[in-house]
Amino acid sequence: MIKLRNVSFSYGENEVLKNVSFETGDGKSLVIMGPSGSGKSTILRLLLGLESPHEGEVLINGDNICTMSEAQKRETRKKMGMVFQDGALFDSLTVGENVGYYLIEHTKMKFDLIGEKVEEMLGFVGLGGDNVIDKLPEQLSGGMQRRVAIARALLSTDPKLMLFDEPTTGLDPFATRNVLNLIRKVNSEKGIATIVVTHQIADAIEIADKYVILHEGQVAFDGGLDELRDCSDERLKNFLEPFRESFRLVLGKNFVDC
């Protein structure tokens, strides 16, 4: 269970999050949307304990990550997987070393066994037959890098929560489809809760159980698709206006006019 309670955060003078509260349950898929600079990625950084809020609490299974020691944070992070924007793969390591990074660093598992697990995980993300294991990240396409990043995050022990920071940004439609399918697969087959940050509404509708929409650092919407469809908030309508067509296609209904 993830819960943000009255969280405020600033980068210097710039107040990014203002009194933000929401929660999501185990095994659920939450999508955080909002325009650029609305604080979406900051929320993921707060959940990982990479930043601390100036006010409020970030609760991971009831424990406030903000008040934990570094050692406790490290233990908490081991139950989470994070896929950064652009993958953030270690560019000096091969794909195999990237995916097996956690096991190499934190376990005494034999390299042969790690290799097997890496191959299994690459298969799960659809890169099994592509002979990518010995390649460097720079030799892969953007979509492949994103899938390697997902494989790497999944191989970090047994994550109960996966965080995705704009996983489809900059990808072509085919690669976007692959990554979205993979996120759905992570959520449905492995039962891992996911929190996805995106500003692609069409993507969000495909993967979300629940939506949080940020506007100027505040939660403008928190609920499911039916509530979103019935919402009459002007701020939301303005945000969703450019995506009128996506909504019409997915919902068979033009949200902005409803």
Next chain:
Amino acid sequence: MYLIGIGSMFLIVLTGIFAGQGFALAFSVELADFGAKNYLGRIMSISIVRELGPVLTGLMIAARVASGITAEIGAMKSSNQIDAMTAFGIDPMSKIAVPRLIALIVMVPVLTVFCDAIALAGGWVISIFIAHVSSTMYWAAVKERLVFGNLLIGLLKPVVFSFVIAYIACYKGFTAEGGTKGVGKATTESVVLTSITILIVNFFITKVVFSYLKGYL
């Protein structure tokens, strides 16, 4: 360790040989005025082992390695690799900074000894062919000043410089902000700050040594 040590060897050889020859040439002319050319080895030994070798090596490593460390860490930071490491429950400081510090602590003194040897050899060439001081006389004078105190200072300085280089280079890398431009700025600052700090620290080590260990020199 390989990148810092072997990778910097050619630079150190060039630096050592030309600095040694330049020093020997300048000293031999001055010493000739006093009829004291036979002391060339002594002066070379003191100036190279105690001052020039450590400082030149430190500055060369600052230019070559500190810039590389800052740029590498800065690039890792701007591409979220540092955050990714943290997210995996790994302390980036111990994973990135500590191995570089250890490599510097091992390799900078080794490179300094190498630089000293090459510079003294460069001085020997000048001594034979230009100053016309015999080889035996030159090396005997060099050995005369290779006493415990001078050798200690000559090896203590590079160890201290290693900390300076590692700390500043890593700090500038970890705090680099503003994408590619920010990494470039941090790299320049790293080299400038490291070089200046090495010169300042060198002065204070020499001052402390002259104040408290003069008897061993």
